[in-house]
Amino acid sequence: MPVTEIESESQFTELTKNDATKLIVLYFHTPWAQPCQTMNQIFKTVADSKASDNSISFLSINADELSEISELFEVSAVPYIILIRNSVILKELSGADPKEFINSLNQFSSSSSTSTSHNGPTPLATATATKPQTTSQPEEESEDAVQERLKKLTTAAPIMLFMKGSPSSPQCGFSRQLVAILREHQVRFGFFDILKDDSVRQGLKKFSDWPTFPQLYVNGEFQGGLDIVKESIEEDDQFFEKALQAAA
CATH class of the missing domain: 3.40.30.10 (Glutaredoxin)
Known part of the structure; x- marks a missing residue:
């Protein structure tokens, strides 16, 4: 599948560190936000159109379920799209604007430059890297x-x-x-x-x-x-x- 739905922090880390030279497109969404319902289909359609391009990865992230990742990038509204290459934030897009998304994707997918076009938040600028991991607990705990x-x-x-x-x-x-x-x-x-x-x-x-x-x-x-x-x-x-x- 062109779009990978992120299910855990470890999966996210693995996919974003495997090949830093790739253009990584992060799409933050929630099931309850009305604008996301439209953007979900647009994101999938665009990803499908780039299915043969191995230099791009499309990652979909539920901002509520994976709040640690949302906090890492200071995502406070959805839909929210971040383009990254070599661990550098190239572009951040807030809202469901298909034209802006496609233009930005075309701009950075055709260039290997890592110079930023937006001074995005520095990961872990306000939250420590040592965060407690929320794991499922037994129904009855002493x-x-x-x-x-x-x-x-x-x-x-x-x-x-x-x-x-x-x-x-x-x-x-x-x-x-x-x-x-x-x-x-x-x-x-x-x-x-x-x-x-x-x-x-x-x-x-x-x-x-x-x-x-x-x-x-x-x-x-x-x-x-x-x-x-x-x-x-x-x-x-x-x-x-x-x-x-x-x-x-």
């Missing part, structure tokens, strides 16, 4: 097992945010505000979407002795929720730096 998993999750990155949704697609206003604060202060952080794992969501309330989300951890030490973090920054604008040093 309390001890949950506690052990939470210890690992809260220390998965120096600064860990437990939130509703992902940084690129927060599912509540409080999570959105805390992400904005971290980015404003240029803090590198890992995150965990508590909506995808109810054991973590419920267990963390007891683990932190804090009933709401988001929750922020620094080097495994609970710092608080949105209000406490805001108050801490108001008292000391170097709160994050000092918290890292104190918890080290």
